[in-house]
Amino acid sequence: MTGPFLKPKRKNPLARTTQPLLPPQARSRKAHGLTLAASVGRFMLQCCGECGRYTYPSREACPNCLSSDLTFKNAPTGGSLLSETRIEVTSDPYFREHMPWRTGLVQLDCGPIAIVHLHGGCGGPGSRLKLSLQLDRAGQAVFFAKPVSETPHMEDDPQWREMTADPKHRRVLITDGRSPLALPLARALGKAGASKIFIGVTDRWKPFGQQASLEAIEGVEIVDLDPTSEHSVQELAMDIGVKVEILINTADHVRPAHLFDVGAAKIAREAIDHTVVGLMRLAQAFGPVMRSRGADGAAGAVAWVNVLSVHGLSNAPQFGVHSAAHAACLSLSQWLRTELRPGGIRVINAFTGPLDTEWFQTVPPPKVAPKAVADAVLDGLKRGLEDIYVGDVAKDIEARLYDNPKAVEREAGQ
Amino acid sequence: MVVSRARQSYDGVVLAVPVTVPYQRYSIETAHWWMGKALRALAEGAGISHRDFDGFSVASFTMGPDATIALTQHFGLSPRHIDHVPMGGAAGIVSLRRAARAVQAGDADIVACVAADTNQVDTFRKTLANFSRFAQDASYPYGAGGPNASFALIARHYMDRYGATREDFGKLCVAQRDNALKNPDALMKKPLTLEQYMSARPIAEPFHLFDCVMPCAGAEAFLVMREETAVSLGLPFVRLLSAIERHNAFAEDPVQVRGGWVVDRDELYGMAGSKPDDMDFVQTYDDYAVISMMQFEDLGFCAKGEGPDFVRQHTFTIDGSFPHNTSGGQLSVGQAGAAGGHLGLTEAMRQLLGTAEGRQVEDAKLGLVSGFGMINYDRGLASAAAILARA
Numbered sequence: 001m002t003g004p005f006l007k008p009k010r011k012n013p014l015a016r017t018t019q020p021l022l023p024p025q026a027r028s029r030k031a032h033g034l035t036l037a038a039s040v041g042r043f044m045l046q047c048c049g050e051c052g053r054y055t056y057p058s059r060e061a062c063p064n065c066l067s068s069d070l071t072f073k074n075a076p077t078g079g080s081l082l083s084e085t086r087i088e089v090t091s092d093p094y095f096r097e098h099m100p101w102r103t104g105l106v107q108l109d110c111g112p113i114a115i116v117h118l119h120g121g122c123g124g125p126g127s128r129l130k131l132s133l134q135l136d137r138a139g140q141a142v143f144f145a146k147p148v149s150e151t152p153h154m155e156d157d158p159q160w161r162e163m164t165a166d167p168k169h170r171r172v173l174i175t176d177g178r179s180p181l182a183l184p185l186a187r188a189l190g191k192a193g194a195s196k197i198f199i200g201v202t203d204r205w206k207p208f209g210q211q212a213s214l215e216a217i218e219g220v221e222i223v224d225l226d227p228t229s230e231h232s233v234q235e236l237a238m239d240i241g242v243k244v245e246i247l248i249n250t251a252d253h254v255r256p257a258h259l260f261d262v263g264a265a266k267i268a269r270e271a272i273d274h275t276v277v278g279l280m281r282l283a284q285a286f287g288p289v290m291r292s293r294g295a296d297g298a299a300g301a302v303a304w305v306n307v308l309s310v311h312g313l314s315n316a317p318q319f320g321v322h323s324a325a326h327a328a329c330l331s332l333s334q335w336l337r338t339e340l341r342p343g344g345i346r347v348i349n350a351f352t353g354p355l356d357t358e359w360f361q362t363v364p365p366p367k368v369a370p371k372a373v374a375d376a377v378l379d380g381l382k383r384g385l386e387d388i389y390v391g392d393v394a395k396d397i398e399a400r401l402y403d404n405p406k407a408v409e410r411e412a413g414q
Numbered sequence: 415m416v417v418s419r420a421r422q423s424y425d426g427v428v429l430a431v432p433v434t435v436p437y438q439r440y441s442i443e444t445a446h447w448w449m450g451k452a453l454r455a456l457a458e459g460a461g462i463s464h465r466d467f468d469g470f471s472v473a474s475f476t477m478g479p480d481a482t483i484a485l486t487q488h489f490g491l492s493p494r495h496i497d498h499v500p501m502g503g504a505a506g507i508v509s510l511r512r513a514a515r516a517v518q519a520g521d522a523d524i525v526a527c528v529a530a531d532t533n534q535v536d537t538f539r540k541t542l543a544n545f546s547r548f549a550q551d552a553s554y555p556y557g558a559g560g561p562n563a564s565f566a567l568i569a570r571h572y573m574d575r576y577g578a579t580r581e582d583f584g585k586l587c588v589a590q591r592d593n594a595l596k597n598p599d600a601l602m603k604k605p606l607t608l609e610q611y612m613s614a615r616p617i618a619e620p621f622h623l624f625d626c627v628m629p630c631a632g633a634e635a636f637l638v639m640r641e642e643t644a645v646s647l648g649l650p651f652v653r654l655l656s657a658i659e660r661h662n663a664f665a666e667d668p669v670q671v672r673g674g675w676v677v678d679r680d681e682l683y684g685m686a687g688s689k690p691d692d693m694d695f696v697q698t699y700d701d702y703a704v705i706s707m708m709q710f711e712d713l714g715f716c717a718k719g720e721g722p723d724f725v726r727q728h729t730f731t732i733d734g735s736f737p738h739n740t741s742g743g744q745l746s747v748g749q750a751g752a753a754g755g756h757l758g759l760t761e762a763m764r765q766l767l768g769t770a771e772g773r774q775v776e777d778a779k780l781g782l783v784s785g786f787g788m789i790n791y792d793r794g795l796a797s798a799a800a801i802l803a804r805a
Contacts, residue, residue: 024543024555031551057552057791063665082669083574085559085566086619091539092558101557105567105792107668113792115556115567125574142555 002120005156007169007195008297020294020343021094022138030058033072034141038133039386045110047073056112078109079145081127084118094137097295102159106131106145116143117159121151134163134384137294137344139337155382158298164384165303165346168193170245175225175282177201179250180357181307183210184374190217192378195299198240200225227251227278237285242293247286248305248377251278254359257321268321276328279306283336291343303346305377306333310351310394313401317413318363319354337386348386350377353393366392423685427514428644428651429802430637431459432760432767436599437632437748441532445476445751446488448530452635453489456526460637460647469495469516469525469638473505473752475541476531495522499752502787503699504659504796505529506634506756511657511798513638523643530633531751538629541751548791559618561701562626564789566618569704571669573620578722580620583703584611586738587624587745589730590700594742596732596773601630601748624745627701632750634760641805650805652766655780656685657800670793673786675712679799683714686780686801690714693801694778695737695765697758699786700745705794706738709784713799737775740765758783759800766804779804 027035030046037044045054048062049069061068084104090096104118106129114131122129122145129145136142144163146154155166167189174182177199186197197220201208204224214220223240226232253274257264286304293301311319312326330349337347354360356367368391376390389398400408433455435448449472457464470493472482480488482498495516499505506529513525531537542560544550557563572578588608594600606624614623637649644651658681660674675682683689690713698706707721715736716724730738741747741761744754762781764770770778785798 024550024558026543026550028547028551057548083567083571085563085570085621086616087557087559087563087566088616088618089562090558091542091560092554095558101559103556103559103563103567105571105669113668115553115564115792117556125571136555138555140555 002151002153002157004153005161005168005298008299011297017293018097018295020291021097022342022344023094023136023140024092025138025140027140028058030060031141033058034133035135037072038135038141041383041385043075043077043131043133044072045075045112046070047075054108054110054112056108056114075108075110077131079106079114079129079131081105081122081125081129081145082107082113083125098158098162104145106143114143116145117163119144119146119154119160120157121147121154123147135346135386137162139341139346161298165246165348165381166192167246167378167381169195169299170302171196171198171243172246172248173198173200173240173244173286175200175227175247175249176251177211177214177222178208179252180355180370181250181373183213184371185248185250185377186214186217186220188374188378190219192382195219196221196243198223198244200236202226227281228273230281233281233285237289241286241289244286244290245293245299245301246303246305246381247282247290248307249279249282250307251275252307253325254319254322256319259320264321268324271321271325272328275325276332279329279332283332287336287339290345291340294343294345301343301345303348303381304336304340305348305350305381307350307352307373307377308333310353310389310397313351313397314405314408315412346384346386348377348380348388350380350388350390351394351398352390353397368393421681421685424514424518424654424656426641427518427654428639428641428805429510429654429759429763430639430644430649430651431456432763433459433633433635434599434760435530435633437601437630437750439533439601439628439630439748440535441631442534443532443631445474445530445532446480446485448532448631448633449474449485449528450489452528452530452633453526456635456637460649462647464489464491467491467524467526468493469513469522471497471499471509471513471525471527473499473501473509473529473755474531475751476537493522495525501755501796502752503701503755503794504785504787504798505752506759507657507783507785507798507800508659508796510638510654510759510800511659514654514657517638517640523639525638526635527638527756528633528635529753529756531631531753533629533631533751546790553791561789562618562621564792565702565704566621568670568793569702570620572671572704572708575671576719576722578704578707580612581608582707582722582725583625584608585725586700586703586706586730587611589734590739590743591746592731593740593773594746597742597747600742600746601628602742602746621702625702627744627749627754630748630750632748632753634750634753634756636756636760636763650767652763653803653805655688655801655803656682657798658682659796659798662795663797671708672712672718673708673794673797675709675784675797675799679712679714682799682801688780688801692780693782695740695762695775695781697739697762697781697783699755699758699784700739700743701749701754701786703745705786709786713782713784732773732775740770740773740775755785755787758785762802766802
């Protein structure tokens with residue numbers, strides 16, 4: 001059983017900040033098939049194309065028939081606990097700070113035996129379990145077993161919290177309060193127990209529609225933030241940088257332009273300044289302090305979320321500039337992911353199709369409601385995902401890119 | 415279907431000069447330093463130059479980046495048979511088996527079998543972190559408990575299934591400590607009571623402190639040769655009657671409850687012309703008491719699942735009803751890496767040569783040594799055993 005995760009006591013400002021450590025990171029290249037599955041919340045194991053058997057740990061040949069045709073396929077998530085232990089002593093510095101640690105040996109319903117991280121609510125040997133693949137603080141895929149049915153305070157299990165980025169008792173910065181995403185995000189974060197929600201707004205003297213609604217949410221504080229100004233970003237980071245455990249970058253700049261339009265380059269430069277370079281400014285100001293606070297108590301810094309256009313993955317001509325800018329954002333976010341990994345900070349990219357907002361007025365449905373994006377981001381934080389595809393358009397493009405990226409490119413704009 | 419040929423006997427193969435380089439908890443030296451000590455002790459014990467060893471077999475986890483070939487130059491050897499046996503707790507017997515066939519066939523006359531590992535301050539953690547691909551991918555990232563955590567899963571399941579208790583494991587640990595007090599080379603010098611065992615701090619449930627071996631630095635070594643060679647050198651020797659090895663047996667068992675000994679034990683006793691009851695002592699591979707219990711079952715001293723009862727019926731001290739791990743075993747002597755798999759062999763040799771001094775089993779004529787090792791992922795893969803006899 002897990003007890004509730006209570007709000008951590010205010011930190012003694014004189015106390016040294018615990019430096020972040022990571023669990024063991026070395027993996028074989030094949031094992032990253034699990035990383036791919038975990039990053040999107042799927043449960044996949046290697047399955048032999050010839051004899052159909054699942055196999056684990058990841059191999060280069062099927063131990064049953066020696067076929068090398070081993071691909072990662074969706075697998076049933078059930079399993080039975082064969083044995084368990086509670087590790088009290090380890091030579092690994094990361095786990096040493098998290099002792100005791102419960103692990104188990106599980107017979108997966110699809111066949112193989114897996115050593116797993118065991119949720120505190122799981123019963124003893126013989127219990128039925130629900131398995132998932134999670135990314136640990138090192139960003140590497142691991143098996144996690146939970147009880148089949150909900151137990152009290154299930155999400156508060158300390159081992160589970162290491163695999164996720166739950167906003168509970170954490171402080172969040174939403175970078176653009178004028179974004180239609182800000183209000184549903186702030187509401188969802190408040191509901192999820194975030195202790196503080198900073199909301200950045202450019203030119204605060206200019207009124208905006210959802211200001212009153214935002215300010216009505218408990219814990220919300222509107223702050224000055226202009227991602228196109230290095231000074232503004234640095235200023236805010238100096239003020240609240242050490243208080244941000246989750247940063248959600250909602251900044252965007254959607255302006256239609258045809259590639260051959262006079263002035264398209266200027267529009268592109270503006271879009272890039274708002275999105276790519278804006279992200280870079282945010283990364284420079286907030287990245288280092290977040291990275292250093294990855295182990296700062298049970299509610300230390302944990303995640304950086306970028307809301308990106310799914311067209312960043314493959315250009316959509318009607319929003320060519322926007323697609324190009326978001327492709328650059330994606331590349332930058334991968335870089336940021338590598339830089340934040342030593343702190344155990346998870347960089348989450350939420351890819352969305354066109355939002356149901358004024359700038360996508362001309363796009364036919366299905367479009368994505370801002371609340372759907374907010375819900376997906378919260379779900380991603382709570383489940384510890386790394387790549388999230390929100391809405392039917394994004395999911396369609398994800399599936400088609402997986403199948404044949406060239407087809408997506410040829411069919412674009414048709 | 416391939417028809418197996420009856421295995422040729424080990425007639426004429428003998429072991430001589432058991433060497434133990436006294437262990438240290440931590441060492442600032444490398445594995446090579448410990449090997450050098452062992453080789454010198456072998457040469458001195460045999461009364462010949464180390465250059466006369468024309469066979470050289472090595473087991474070590476910490477000799478990197480060297481392979482055995484590099485060690486020939488390091489130690490000034492010019493052998494015609496070299497071997498690296500990276501099989502942990504089974505390495506001693508595997509090394510012996512290969513050396514036996516080499517001397518039988520005339521590929522070598524004298525094979526020096528050496529196991530040595532150092533234990534520098536961070537050696538153990540590094541060995542665990544880089545143990546194997548499966549360990550790296552699928553067991554080490556889960557709490558990094560090392561073998562303690564992996565065998566805890568096996569032990570817990572064994573307890574649930576066969577009714578073994580912590581007291582049963584404790585009885586073996588306490589008996590071995592008794593034996594170790596008679597062994598000046600044992601790192602553990604203090605008596606251990608069952609109460610102390612039971613109340614020790616937990617390491618990985620169900621294991622507590624005294625269930626776990628202490629990693630240390632050290633070396634074990636012996637020579638394998640033909641009987642005529644030993645006679646010509648005037649060396650006392652023991653005979654190899656039979657030996658088996660088996661790897662990754664019973665892969666379909668969801669949790670390990672048995673080792674590969676079960677597959678080959680009839681041949682083990684058949685070749686030796688003996689049965690379990692004939693053994694005057696047994697040296698099991700005791701990385702954990704539960705594994706010793708498994709060996710009692712799998713080597714035919716009792717049926718599967720009767721290990722706990724067997725433990726309750728016997729004393730395991732040198733003068734008891736079932737002399738077992740008479741050196742104190744790894745649990746009380748220390749686990750010097752791969753040398754842990756040779757400890758049972760050198761101890762068995764001393765018992766059969768009558769040189770075990772204060773821990774001599776009276777009138778020991780026949781002994782069984784067992785090896786087990788390499789928890790690649792969820793189970794120990796290698797199992798091996800040998801029966802040795804007084805000449």
